[in-house]
Amino acid sequence: MLVAPHVSAAARTAPGPGARTAPDTQAPRTHAGGPAFAREPREELFLLAVGNFVSQRTFYESGAERDERYTRLVAELAVEDPVWTAGLLRWLRGEGNMRTASLVGAAAYVRARLAAGQGGGPSNRSVIDSVLQRADEPGELLAHWTSVYGRNVPQPVKRGIADAVRRLYTSRSLLKYDTASKDFRFGDVLNLVHASPDPGKPWQGALFRYALDRRHHPDSAVPPASDPLLNAHRALTELPSEERRAVVTGPGGAERLAAGGMTWEALAGRLDGPMDAAAWEAVIPSMASMALLRNLRNFDQAGVSDEVAARVAARISDAGEVARSRQFPFRYLAAHQHAPSPRWAAPLERALSHSLANVPALPGRTLILVDRSDSMFWDTVSERSKLTRADAAAVFGAALALRAQQADLVEFGWSSAEVPFAAGEPVLDVLKRFHSLGGTHSTKAVRAHYREHDRVLIVTDEQAAYHDAGGPAEPVPAGIPVYTWNLAGYQPAHGPTGPHRHTFGGLTDGAFRMVGLIEAGGHAAWPWTADPA
Missing domain, CATH: 3.40.50.410 (von Willebrand factor, type A domain)
Known part of the structure; x- marks a missing residue:
C-alpha cells in the first residue's frame, strides 16, 4: 500500500x-x-x-463524481507520468485486487495517451494486457470502452486484449464466464480483436472455434472431441430435466459435477426445483473458497449436514485458502x-x-x-x-x-x-x-x-x-x-x-x-x- x-x-x-x-x-x-x-x-x-x-456513491460524493475524478486523474498522469501510472494500474489489479478500477483506469490511460499523441513510457498494449487477469475481463473492458468511448476500438486496445485472451481462455474459463448474461461473449471478443491461438497451446485453436460456434450457432455447436471437460459438461447439460437431480445427488454425483466443470450457479439454473441440501452437498466439493463464503446462509437454509458443514468450515478457515483467495x-x-x-x-x-x-x-x-x-x-x-x-x-x-x-x-x-x-x-x-x-x-x-x-x-x-x-x-x-x-x-x-x-x-x-x-x-x-x- x-x-x-x-x-x-x-x-x-x-x-x-x-x-x-x-x-x-x-x-x-x-x-x-x-x-x-x-x-x-x-x-x-x-x-x-x-x-x-467504481460507480459507488459515498456520503459526500456521488458515484459519477468519483468516477469522473478518477478518470480525469488517470488521464492527466498517463500523459505527465506514464511509468508511474502504468505501475499503479498493474498493481491495482494484482496485489491491490481492485478489478474494476484497474480496467476503467487502463482504458482512460490509453484514451488520454492516444489523444495527446504520447508515445513514451509503457506501451498502451502492455498496460491493457497487464490489467486483464480473469477470463471475463477482456469482454468487460470491451464493454466499458464501447459504452464510454464508442464502437471504434483502437489497435493498441485490441492487441492488449488479444495478448490476454491467449493467456486466459481455457475450457474451464469458458464454462465459467462465457454466459448469455455477458455483453461481450468469448466469441464476440475473438471476432473483434482477432486473437490467434498461442503456439504453445495446441488445443487453443479448437477452443476458439468452439467459442465462436457457441456464440453464433449455439444449437449446433459441438465441443472438440479431444476436450474431456467440455464433453463431460455437455453430457450433464443434455440430461433430461427429470433425470438431472437424481444423477447429481446420486452415487458419484459430486465427481460428475467436478469432471464437467459445473458451477453452483449453473447447477441452480438447471435443476428442476430448488437447491436443497442434497444438491448443495454434491456441488460443495468443487466450489471455490470464496463461493463457499458467500453461500454460508444458503447452506444453513437448505439444511446442509453438520459433516459437510465441517468440511466447509475447514476450507474457509485454512490459512493457505485464505492467502490464495486474496480477499480483503x-x-x-x-x-x-x-x-x-x-x-x-x-x-x-x-x-x-x-x-x-x-x-x-x-x-x-x-x-x-x-x-x-x-x-x-x-x-x-x-x-x-x-x-x-x-x-x-x-x-x-x-x-x-x-x-x-x-x-x-x-x-x-x-x-x-x-x-x-x-x-x-x-x-x-x-x-x-x-x-x-x-x-x-x-x-x-x-x-x-x-x-x-x-x-x-x-x-x-x-x-x-x-x-x-x-x-x-x-x-x-x-x-x-x-x-x-x-x-x-x-x-x-x-x-x-x-x-x-x-x-x-x-x-x-x-x-x-x-x-x-x-x-x-x-x-x-x-x-x-x-x-x-
Missing part, C-alpha cells in the same frame, strides 16, 4: 510520491467544513483508487454478519485472523483511533456489501491493537472513548464494543488520548468538521510519527504531509507493513516497481 515519501509541492513530477501543500486563504475545506489540505495528484489518485469501488479482511466480517449461525463463527474468526497475518506486532506504545462518525456508517465498502466503512475501520484498528506490544484503542466522533480489549481475544468480540459517535472531531480525540505514545494511527475518511489549522496531528510532537489510514479516497485531506506524517489508503493490511519499514529507517516508496517501457 501507499506511504508517501515527502518532497516539496513544486516537485510535482519527481519520481516519488508528492507532498501536500499547506493551507492558505484559498485552501480547500473538508466535505464536513473543516480546514483541508490539497493532495499531490499521484497521492490523490492512489487514495481514490484503493478506497473506491472485511469480507470475513461481512460473511459473519450475513450468516450468523454459530457453526460458522469460529472458522470465520480464524479466517479473519489469517487475512490479517501481515499486521505487524508494533513495539512500544501505540495510539490507535478509529473513526465512528456518521459518514463512516453511511458509506459501505462496496455497493454489493452491507458492511460499513466504520466496521471495516474497526476490524483493522482492533487487529492492530491486539498485535501491538502495548496499545490504546480509541473510537472517536464528536466525542471519544477507549475501547477495552484483552490480549489474545477474538477480533469479532472487540468489534462489539464500538459505537456510533456522530460527527468528526479528530484533533480533539488525539488531544484527549495522546500520552507520550511512540506513534499514532488514525483510521478514518479524513472528513473532519473541526480541528486545528495543523490538522489532527497538531497535538503530537513533531518527532512522533502519525499515520492516517484513509478508507474513502476523498479529495480533501485532513492534515498536512511532512516529516513523520504519513497517509495510507485502502482496505487491505498492506499499509501496516509500511509502518515498520518507515520506523526502521528504510526508504518508503510506491508498492510497485517501475514498469518497462
